[in-house]
Amino acid sequence: MEKSITYFEYAGAPNTEETLKLAVNRAEELNIKNIVISSTTGDSALKLLEIIKEKKLNISVSTVSYHQGFHEVDKMSIDEETIKKLNEQGAKVFMGGHALSGVERAISTKFGGANPVEIIAQTLRNFGHGLKVAYEVSLMAADAGLIPTKEEVIAIGGRSKGVDTAIVLKPSIMKNFFDSEVREIICMPRNKKKIEEL
């Protein structure tokens, strides 16, 4: 089997449109019915919905944003208006504890040292932040009942803003983390940093 992978030169938001198009094309090719996307503000998710609508495809979109307080105490990163817009277009929205940091983040912040889940996250970042995030949001969406775990889905992540990585994934819920499988990489950045981080 031969498949193409698109490599972006650098990580980050300039790759958003291309990532979304490639993800939707691969979903169409493989008849994948679920896409899960990390979208802090909802911007990338709205762009994804636009492409799906233009192509008149029947694909369910699950959006995962940061949990409350990530940026500011007691504040959500996504506003109510955007959640409403996403819901009106049929997308589901989820916010919750991060699968690949959670309480461990509090432990390492307070006491230092390394904990297993954060080590998994850091290792996945060797493939790029986007791949780690794609994985993480699939676990969160699966636990929330937004995506199935018996069929392949497409998961999309990025580096801080926008998206730059899309994978075909056989997802799992968190407690079965080691059952999940990355089946295909659709696109990812070669350089794991944004050009401005070099």
Ligand SMILES: Cc1cc2nc3c(=O)[nH]c(=O)nc-3n(C[C@H](O)[C@H](O)[C@H](O)COP(=O)(O)O)c2cc1C
């Ligand atoms: C649960 C979660 C975890 C994330 N973790 C990281 C991360 O470890 N590194 C990173 O560069 N971006 C991380 N992000 C940001 C996303 O990869 C992506 O760039 C962002 O959600 C896009 O949001 P936008 O549509 O508002 O631009 C995370 C986002 C979410 C929702």
